[in-house]
Amino acid sequence: MFELSARAQDFVSRTQAFISDVIEPVETQFWQDVHALNQGGDWTHWQWPAQLESLKDQAKQAGLWNIFLPDAKLGQGLSVQEYAHVAELSGRSLIAPVVFNCNAPDSGNMELLWRYGTEQQKQQWLMPLLEGKIRSVFCMTEPDVASSDATNMQATAIIEGDEIVLNGRKWWSSGLGDPNAKIIIFMAHTPDPTKDRHHQHSMVLVPIDTQGVKIERMLPVFGDYDAPHGHGEVSFNQVRVPISNFIGGAGQGFEIAQGRLGPGRIHHCMRCIGAAEKSLELMIDRGMSRKAFGKEILKLGGNLERVAEARVAIDQARLLTLYAAYKMDTLGNLAALTEISAIKVVAPSVLEKVVDMAMQIHGGAGLSQDTPLTGFFAQARALRLADGPDEVHKGMIAKLELAKRGYTQNRH
Structure with missing residues (x-):
């Protein structure tokens, strides 16, 4: 049942070798550099060591890039089970998922855009993410409600003419502190009395520099801010984006x-x-x-x-x-x-x-x-x-x- 094809086994072998030969020898020093560059919670000055881009370039040249995506042209065309073996290897290192452009929340956001995005959304946001030029954020959890029940969501995405008006507050938004974060996927309530409770929420693409988007703070986990990735709290106050920024349409969240x-x-x-x-x-x-x-x-x-x-x-x-x-x-x-x-x-x-x-x-x-x-x-x-x-x-x-x-x- 779990036997790998020769092609999938080749990915596993090459991933294992890359982690052993390229990543592990430099990882200790890499994280020392990360901690030296990013002290405290002042996320406005966070940055990655320059070495990261070199490691990512080596991964691209080795054909170990976007391995998670099952699309044979945009990714590597592996099945979920085949990629699972690669993911296990990358889990041995705290930096390998980033080096391979297979890290959360970007991998999930990229797959979401690949499956549900329009051609315009793919060209504007998916392609730069796949190229590793930008990073993304997923905003779902909220501070004022029990977010284990997503129908409690208080943030709203209301249609006004040809715009969507967003209001609300999100937290534990991973990647919010990354200096390359450019796009947010915002999940919110879009009230519609004609639909059931599971068709009244939407996902909306929001450029991080849109007026009304404010990063309030970064949140430490066990005292560590996980810089420069970060997990932040962000508010949306009368944020307006085009109606074309819905992913999959209103109510499909x-x-x-x-x-x-x-x-x-x-x-x-x-x-x-x-x-x-x-x-x-x-x-x-x-x-x-x-x-x-x-x-x-x-x-x-x-x-x-x-x-x-x-x-x-x-x-x-x-x-x-x-x-x-x-x-x-x-x-x-x-x-x-x-x-x-x-x-x-x-x-x-x-x-x-x-x-x-x-x-x-x-x-x-x-x-x-x-x-x-x-x-x-x-x-x-x-x-x-x-x-x-x-x-x-x-x-x-x-x-x-x-x-x-x-x-x-x-x-x-």
């Missing part, structure tokens, strides 16, 4: 969101598995290279059992994620709803568990920025909220299981 989130969850989950593999390797190497009480640390207490538990958990998560990808490729997103929800619960939790073990074995070093472990841990904990909280995904799984037995879930 939820339908488009499901199309965007399905493949994106596979990407996130496989990156989590790659990060978990890297964490386990670091855990073993650290635990076998240091001694306490006359033994290697890994041989003390229940540490060997923890290694075994990590291996079992990682492999289980990988198989479940690949199965979800297989169902998406062969039967479509709707047929894989249970599996997509399941992997969103499982993969970040597995990463969180394995990283926690690795941090414990590293002692104080595990809490520092000398290893990627703290970055992996923040990634894992954030992902348990970022694409919807665990509870929402578990609720979906339970609802689908009840439906198999002919029961419906009553709403109160």
Whole structure:
């Protein structure tokens, strides 16, 4: 079921070699440079080290660019399951997804424009994103409502003549601090009494320099601003854009969101598995290279059992994620709803568990920025909220299981 074609295996091999030979030797210094260039929350001066463009150029020349996109002309034409193996490898590095132009939220935004955008929207925004010339932002979560229920959304996108008028406040908008961020995808309520509750929301393209768009602040995650990418709070006050800036038309926001989130969850989950593999390797190497009480640390207490538990958990998560990808490729997103929800619960939790073990074995070093472990841990904990909280995904799984037995879930 999961056997790769020769072409897909070639991508996996070349990605593995590129990460090992090009990225890993410079990554520690790269992140030191990032932290030196971007101190504190003053996002107006954030910047990437110049080395990033060199790494991206090398990735382009190696044919490892836009690998996520299934379009054979604009991307590399890999299926969801085939790309999943590449995504796992890129998850071993905190910078590899950016180097390959396969990073969130851009990959999801690019796939959204590829699937639902007009030709004008593709030429104006998709092509520069695919070329790596600009970055993008996705604005959905709001500070004043429980955003786990997207129908709570208070931001509005109201049609007035040939314009859309946008008002509202969003936060945890990833990529908002990036100096190359040029376009926002804004999801908002477009009231229409003739439509059901899931056809009253829209996605709108908003250039970041449009009048009325104001970046209020950047939000730290565990005390780190994730500069120069950033996760920000942004307000929209009487922002006006042409009606042609609707993606897929008014009221299509939820339908488009499901199309965007399905493949994106596979990407996130496989990156989590790659990060978990890297964490386990670091855990073993650290635990076998240091001694306490006359033994290697890994041989003390229940540490060997923890290694075994990590291996079992990682492999289980990988198989479940690949199965979800297989169902998406062969039967479509709707047929894989249970599996997509399941992997969103499982993969970040597995990463969180394995990283926690690795941090414990590293002692104080595990809490520092000398290893990627703290970055992996923040990634894992954030992902348990970022694409919807665990509870929402578990609720979906339970609802689908009840439906198999002919029961419906009553709403109160």
